Amino acid sequence: MVxxxxxxxxxxxxxxxxxxxxxxDKEIVLTFDDGPWPVNTPSVLKxxxxxxxxxxxxxxxxxxxxxxxxxxxxxxxxxxxxxxTWSHANLNSQKMTEQQAKDEIEKGFSAVxxxxxxxxxxxxxxxxxxxxxxxMTYLGTRNVAIFSCxxxxxxxxxxxxxxxxxxxxxxxxKSGKGIILMHDFQRHTAEALPLLLRRLKAGGYKVxxxxxxxxxxxxxxxxxxxxxxxxxxxxxxxxxxxVVQTVTE
Numbered sequence: 001m002v003x004x005x006x007x008x009x010x011x012x013x014x015x016x017x018x019x020x021x022x023x024x025d026k027e028i029v030l031t032f033d034d035g036p037w038p039v040n041t042p043s044v045l046k047x048x049x050x051x052x053x054x055x056x057x058x059x060x061x062x063x064x065x066x067x068x069x070x071x072x073x074x075x076x077x078x079x080x081x082x083x084x085t086w087s088h089a090n091l092n093s094q095k096m097t098e099q100q101a102k103d104e105i106e107k108g109f110s111a112v113x114x115x116x117x118x119x120x121x122x123x124x125x126x127x128x129x130x131x132x133x134x135x136m137t138y139l140g141t142r143n144v145a146i147f148s149c150x151x152x153x154x155x156x157x158x159x160x161x162x163x164x165x166x167x168x169x170x171x172x173x174k175s176g177k178g179i180i181l182m183h184d185f186q187r188h189t190a191e192a193l194p195l196l197l198r199r200l201k202a203g204g205y206k207v208x209x210x211x212x213x214x215x216x217x218x219x220x221x222x223x224x225x226x227x228x229x230x231x232x233x234x235x236x237x238x239x240x241x242x243v244v245q246t247v248t249e
Contacts, residue, residue, distance in 0.1 A: 001054075001209045006122040009140030012210075013148030013179045016131060023177045027208050028200065030055035031147060033084050033125060034185035036063055036070035036115075043190035045077055051197045054209035057184065058084035058125040058147070061111030065230065068115035075116050080211055082123025082147070083108040092130035101135040103222075105142075110222040114230075119215035123147060144216065150178025153189070161192035168196060172205070 002022060004010070011017030012029075023029070030048070035041040036059055048055055057074050061083065064071050075081050086107035089096065105124065112120040122144040126135070129148055139146055151171045158164045168180060182189050200207075 001211060003211050003213050004123075004145055005213045006143050006145040009136070009142070009144055009146060011146045011148065013181075014150045014175075015129065015152070016148035017146070023179075023208060025176050026203075026205050027177050028151075028172070028205050029179040029208050029210055030182070031058065031125070031149065031179055032056070032182050032184035032189075033058045033060075034063070034088065034183045035059050036067045036074065037185045038067060038070065040187055040190040041067075041070050041184045042073065044184040044193055045073060045079075047190070047193035047197060048079070049077060050194065051201065053197060053207045054079050055207075056080040056082060056121075056123060056147070056210055058082050058123070059112055059115075060084050060088050061086035061108035062088075063185075064111045064115035065226075071112065071115045072117070075118065080121045080123060080209065081112060081116065082121045082125065082145075083112050084125050085127055086111060088127045090128055090130045091126055091135045092132040096132065098134045098138070101132055102138055105135065105139065105144075106219050106222040107226060109216055110218045110226045113218045113223065114226055119218065121212040122214070122216035123210070123212060142216075145212070147179065149181035150175050151180045153180060153182045155182050155186050155189045155192070158186075158188050158192075161188050161195070164188055164192040165196045165199060169199060169203070172200075172203075 010020055057079055085104040089104050091101045109120055124144045125147040153164055153168050155164045
């Protein structure tokens, strides 16, 4: 386990960031994007638990509001939980304004906080690894670490679990170590993970968990707006015997 001081917004993953090389040979970091999602995320959690292994999850804010109970399971299992924007928007798109990018980032983090009932880690991954310069600068001011990867599984393109396993192992043989990018949203990834983890262990790889030194302070304006947008139902004022009738004892 390593503790990350996210001051200034450090970047990790040699696909984009070269300056922080902290992994020894045969050390890997498991990361999962785009959850939480029914069936697939719990399957990923089970595979990780079976091998006593921890990962970093980058949930989409909107998905976190759909399935908060699943995201709570991720955190309860001891994994690090960052964010992956509110709606998986490309923050490097020419149509994306700086304000819209900021909204995507902050609303995503606030959604994760709302789902967890606790502050997320100051860890962020850009959708499609599209690093917009203004958004990069902004994340630096918020002291949020930015994650790219060393090994991209391209699991969302895979036709089956075997293809994912072979892709990851082949790329790892070349790099020798690194941050692996997968998606707990993908069914084939959930299917691949038990065997992939066993193959990694047999190959002598060790999993490193990245934990943040301190949680992210979400912005109150986004927290409040999200709660308002969710249109959470008002607690019923009717007495319980008006709501619940005993029909058989």
